[in-house]
Amino acid sequence: xxxxxxxxxxxxxxxxxxxxxxxxxxxxxxxxxxxxxxxxxxxxxxxxxxxxxxxxxxxxxxxxxxxxxxxxxxxxxxxxxxxxxxxxxxxxxxxxxxxxxxxxxxxxxxxxxxxxxxxxxxxxxxxxxxxxxxxxxxxxxxxxxxxxxxxxxxxxxxxxxxxxxxxxxxxxxxxxxxxxxxxxxx
Amino acid sequence: xxxxxxxxxxxxxxxxxxxxxxxxxxxxxxxxxxxxxxxxxxxxxxxxxxxxxxxxxxxxxxxxxxxxxxxxxxxxxxxxxxxxxxx
Numbered sequence: 001x002x003x004x005x006x007x008x009x010x011x012x013x014x015x016x017x018x019x020x021x022x023x024x025x026x027x028x029x030x031x032x033x034x035x036x037x038x039x040x041x042x043x044x045x046x047x048x049x050x051x052x053x054x055x056x057x058x059x060x061x062x063x064x065x066x067x068x069x070x071x072x073x074x075x076x077x078x079x080x081x082x083x084x085x086x087x088x089x090x091x092x093x094x095x096x097x098x099x100x101x102x103x104x105x106x107x108x109x110x111x112x113x114x115x116x117x118x119x120x121x122x123x124x125x126x127x128x129x130x131x132x133x134x135x136x137x138x139x140x141x142x143x144x145x146x147x148x149x150x151x152x153x154x155x156x157x158x159x160x161x162x163x164x165x166x167x168x169x170x171x172x173x174x175x176x177x178x179x180x181x182x183x184x185x186x
Numbered sequence: 187x188x189x190x191x192x193x194x195x196x197x198x199x200x201x202x203x204x205x206x207x208x209x210x211x212x213x214x215x216x217x218x219x220x221x222x223x224x225x226x227x228x229x230x231x232x233x234x235x236x237x238x239x240x241x242x243x244x245x246x247x248x249x250x251x252x253x254x255x256x257x258x259x260x261x262x263x264x265x266x267x268x269x270x271x272x273x
Contacts, residue, residue, distance in 0.1 A: 017248070018248070018252065021248070021249060021252050022252055022255075022256070025252060025253070026256075026262065029256075029266065030265060030266060030269055033266055033269050033270050034269050037269070037270055043266075043270055047253060051246055051249045051250075051253075054245075055245050055246065055249075058245065107235060107238070108242075110239050114235060114239050115239075117236050118236060118239050118240050121236070121240055122240070122243065129237070129240050132237045132240075133237065133241040136237045136238070136241075137237060137241035159187055159191065162187065162191040162194050162195055163191065165194055165198075165233060166190060166191060166194055168233040168236050168237060169226075169230055169232075169233040171233075171236075172229045172233050172236065173229050
């Protein structure tokens, strides 16, 4: 499992994510539709696999990973990998040497346990989760987080970050306990 | 910071390798002696995975909004439909 710790961030607080994604959408999505259609997929399949690819690509950008292809070619390479995983057959899809070198996160697809906690947090913990997302996922530094979220000091932002992390950790703990209780009862 | 938060902070510094070497050795020794610390470490790892998964789903929501926005761009969307229907 990939850990969520800070390396060299390429995405700053001023980064315009919507512009970034929209630009890639216009450039790459037509080729993705063509590829997925040729593989027998639907327009919705193309959208799903493209969204996965954009998220994986974004994560690589966030940690400042040096890429050996253009952004467009890299995203398309990820699409191919995700499609192979989706249809579980790779013989009809040819990957170039550069595309074969692309690695995807092993933990990309949520497990049922993770999904149930995430679904709960989406409805019950948005404020905390936005803060945690900014630090652990977007890799913003604490000073940027202090400014963005309006904390009086980095220290108070840090304390709040740990309080939020504690909430998520406790949810994980409680879910584990419930699961263990369930196993004991079975 | 209260004790439970300090423990979270220590675990985070250990797993992110930002803990000084001497403290890290001591922490590793504690992991051998304190089973609750091992469980807390495991739960904290799971919490990081949850944050990653939550963030990915938040991005998917943003991407769906962009997708729906582009569907209203007639030139772009006609091009998509043409490609789809031609193949």
